[in-house]
Amino acid sequence: MKEELGGKLQFELDLSQPLYEQVWNHVRSSVAKGVIGLGEKMPSVRELAQMLQINPNTVMRAYQELERDGLTETRRGQGTFITSDPIKVATVRESLAQAAVEEFLARMDGLGFTVRDVMQMIRSKGGNGE
Amino acid sequence: MKEELGGKLQFELDLSQPLYEQVWNHVRSSVAKGVIGLGEKMPSVRELAQMLQINPNTVMRAYQELERDGLTETRRGQGTFITSDPIKVATVRESLAQAAVEEFLARMDGLGFTVRDVMQMIRSKGGNGE
DNA sequence: TAGGTGTATTAAGTGATATAATACACTCAT
DNA sequence: ATGAGTGTATTATATCACTTAATACACCTA
Structure with missing residues (x-):
């Protein structure tokens, strides 16, 4: 095992x-x-x-x-x-997420979408919480 | 010119x-x-x-x-x-955006973030509409 | 001591990217 | 028609990241 x-x-x-x-x-x-x-x-x-x-x-x-x-x-x-160390894991997780968000928003901005636009698009994906 | x-x-x-x-x-x-x-x-x-x-x-x-x-x-x-053709431009733009959103959400999901989590993070970025 | 760890080194092959040098087909103004 | 400016195609070469392969070494543990 x-x-x-x-x-x-x-x-x-x-x-x-x-x-x-x-x-x-x-x-x-x-x-x-x-x-x-x-x-x-x-x-x-x-x-x-x-x-x-x-x-x-x-x-x-x-x-x-x-x-x-x-x-x-x-x-x-x-x-x-x-x-x-749970702290380390959390730190890495959040830093990765942070980087992903930045990159994503920059990409969307490059296409002419505002943060508000982006929120709209994501909301339609989500449905509920999970 | x-x-x-x-x-x-x-x-x-x-x-x-x-x-x-x-x-x-x-x-x-x-x-x-x-x-x-x-x-x-x-x-x-x-x-x-x-x-x-x-x-x-x-x-x-x-x-x-x-x-x-x-x-x-x-x-x-x-x-x-x-x-x-404005339609073509719009189509390309939206398809690029769509792809970006999908990829981004998949990446965030891989880190254990729900769509709701993601909305929270982005909201804090936005401030207002622009 | 023996076998399992991580680590380092050297060599080789592959594919995407980029450059370079040419050549060709097409269009337009002259 | 001619020539200059288009997009396009071809061939060759170079570079770099990635991957594999084959060894070898240092460390830990039973």
């Missing part, structure tokens, strides 16, 4: 984006949504590479980005672990 | 994105915001390349994408013109 994280990290890859970015994003999302718990141990570089059928170097790059985000902590000889 | 469009298309390029994409986006934005009027004549491929200090082939690629969007019409031997 060591494969708990295995299932969560068994996702599909496509070629429209760099592979390391997809791995990176998938882990960030999983942590942000709470699918992966704090302090959990990630699969080893080689193991995840095997699962996803990609090169260990590519997985390592994703792991390095995650550590730079402050989302993971690596212990040499032991493995890579999701941080146990 | 033929350089009316020249000024509008004299923008800055960086290396974070493909050059042809930047040209493409800049023209789309300019048309969407009405900075470039319907039916206006674009600079020639060689002329714009000269202005932006890039290769004519790169400009041509941008022009081809614009035509695939339906935003421009090219007349062999005459030049490239912004479409005179």
Whole structure:
């Protein structure tokens, strides 16, 4: 029963984006949504590479980005672990969201939409809260 | 006095994105915001390349994408013109906006934010209507 | 000590992007 | 008709990010 994280990290890859970015994003999302718990141990570089059928170097790059985000902590000889600090997770989550919002609004502004316009469009998507 | 469009298309390029994409986006934005009027004549491929200090082939690629969007019409031997059809412009604009919204919401969902959350964040940006 | 960790290095291949140099077909003013 | 200015096509070359591959090393733990 060591494969708990295995299932969560068994996702599909496509070629429209760099592979390391997809791995990176998938882990960030999983942590942000709470699918992966704090302090959990990630699969080893080689193991995840095997699962996803990609090169260990590519997985390592994703792991390095995650550590730079402050989302993971690596212990040499032991493995890579999701941080146990809820503050860090929240900070990363909000900073990612903030960046997404900025970029999105800039893009919409480039098309001539005001913030008010944007609110309208999103409201029609939402329906209710969920 | 033929350089009316020249000024509008004299923008800055960086290396974070493909050059042809930047040209493409800049023209789309300019048309969407009405900075470039319907039916206006674009600079020639060689002329714009000269202005932006890039290769004519790169400009041509941008022009081809614009035509695939339906935003421009090219007349062999005459030049490239912004479409005179307001419907087409509106259609392209809305389809671009639609795509942006979808992508943005998917990204935010990946971080665990509901549409309601997103509305909150954007409202705090807006202030008033403009 | 043995096997599993993360990490570093070197080499090679691939594809998108960009440049360069030419050439061709078309249109318009002269 | 001619010539200059259009868009377009082709071929070659260069660069860069990404990916894979094959090793090797340092660290931890049982």
